[in-house]
Amino acid sequence: MIPLAVPNLNGNEAAYLQECIVSTFVSTVGPFVGAFETQIAELSGTTAASVLCSGTTALHLALEGFDIGQGDLVMVPALTFIASANAVRHAGADVWLVDVSAQDWMLDVDAARVAIEAQTDAHPNGRLHRESGKVLRAIMPVMIMGSVPDFAALVAMAKDFNLRVIVDAAAAIGTTYKNGIALGATGVDAVCYSFNGNKTVTCGGGGGVASNDDAYIERIKHLSSTGRVGANYDHDIVAYNYRMTNLQAAVGVAQLERVDAFLASKKKIRDIYSELSSNFKSLEPFPEPAYGQNGYWFSGVYYTGGDKNVDLEFQKHMKSAGIDLRPFWKPLHLQKPYASSLCEPMPVTDDIWKRIFPLPCSTHISDQDLNKIIRDTTNFWNKHEAS
Ligand SMILES: *Cc1c(COP(=O)(O)O)cnc(C)c1O
Secondary structure (H helix, E strand, O other): OEOOOOOOOOOOHHHHHHHHHHHOOOOOOOHHHHHHHHHHHHHHOOOEEEEEOOHHHHHHHHHHOOOOOOOEEEEEEOOOOHHHHHHHHHOOOEEEEEOEOOOOOOEOHHHHHHHHHHHEEEEOOEEEEOOOOOEEEEEOOEOHHHOOOOHHHHHHHHHHHOOEEEEEOOOOOOOEEHHHEOHHHOOOOEEEEEOOOOOOOOOOOOEEEEEOOHHHHHHHHHHHEOOEOOOOOOEOOOOOEOEOOHHHHHHHHHHHHOHHHHHHHHHHHHHHHHHHHOOOOOEEOOOOOOOEEOOOOOEEEEEOOOOOOHHHHHHHHHHHOOEOOOOOOOOHHHOHHHOOOEEOOOHHHHHHHHHEEEEOOOOOOOHHHHHHHHHHHHHHHHHHHHO
16 A cells, blocks of 8 residues: 555664663654654744654644633634544634635634624623633634645734734744745744654654744743652642654754754645646636745645546545555534534535545655656546546
């Protein structure tokens, strides 16, 4: 089976892991943790970063670091991986789901603005949602596929409504805003990454938060390390054990040494799949953002036709050809844990989610595998469009 995305570990990963073993620094203390944090802050254009054990915990502590929790709301697009919403719930807050825009598949700023204006009043900490009595504290734009949203519009809206912007950049390492501006230099409050195995840069598992607010990053570090004060067993808050280990960071440091090559490879794959989709009248590439340089975590084809069953047929065809093709993220408002969450109308999300087909996009995918994917995709859509 040609997998969707597997780690590329052909650099210094093994050597740095060996250093951890030899030095015995395999746990949360060790030189790679700090080195990785420095790399993440640099790449994000921020003064500080904290690395954690997953993207989910990064999002959770990004929220809790701003005291977002019980009685609060966070606005999240429905078209995202479920972890975005889980992190809000782990912090004790609730999600307010909003649609994505058809142009870029990201949080629809206009729809969000309309909903906030109609349903909330001013509040010292954000906006009071009249019906629920909860306080909207933050918006969480999701950089779907590694793409880039209109940060200026998001930040302006957040300013108008006194909200934090916490970016789910889980899969967007290396993506930049207009004119090469780093994600953390766009005026947002926090940028959260995942280093899960299927991401462009992986630690096996891991996450990170980057911000220009040094005290906030210190608070996240404190929250992630049991709230310990000093070297003895003194703890001043109920906190977590969410730290990244030196082993994970060792892999991360080696991965970031090659991030430019990874991004170049992702772009090449994107170009190949764009060309593939241009051969069919019912296919398009994933949207190209107007606001910066996409990191192209995932690429594939988007179906524009009217056949409601084509997703299952395409999946079956590719699976039997030995190519991993899965339905894309089922939106949050259709998931059991979030079915009764505050929810705006979802015309775009409902329409597009079954039309999205990420194709295999490992950074070191072979030409032979790419050719096979092109051949099998072409066979399927030739037949489909002829019928
Ligand atoms: C991968 C991902 C996450 C979760 O990260 P984990 O490291 O798996 O916890 C959250 N949001 C999005 C959009 C993701 O792609």
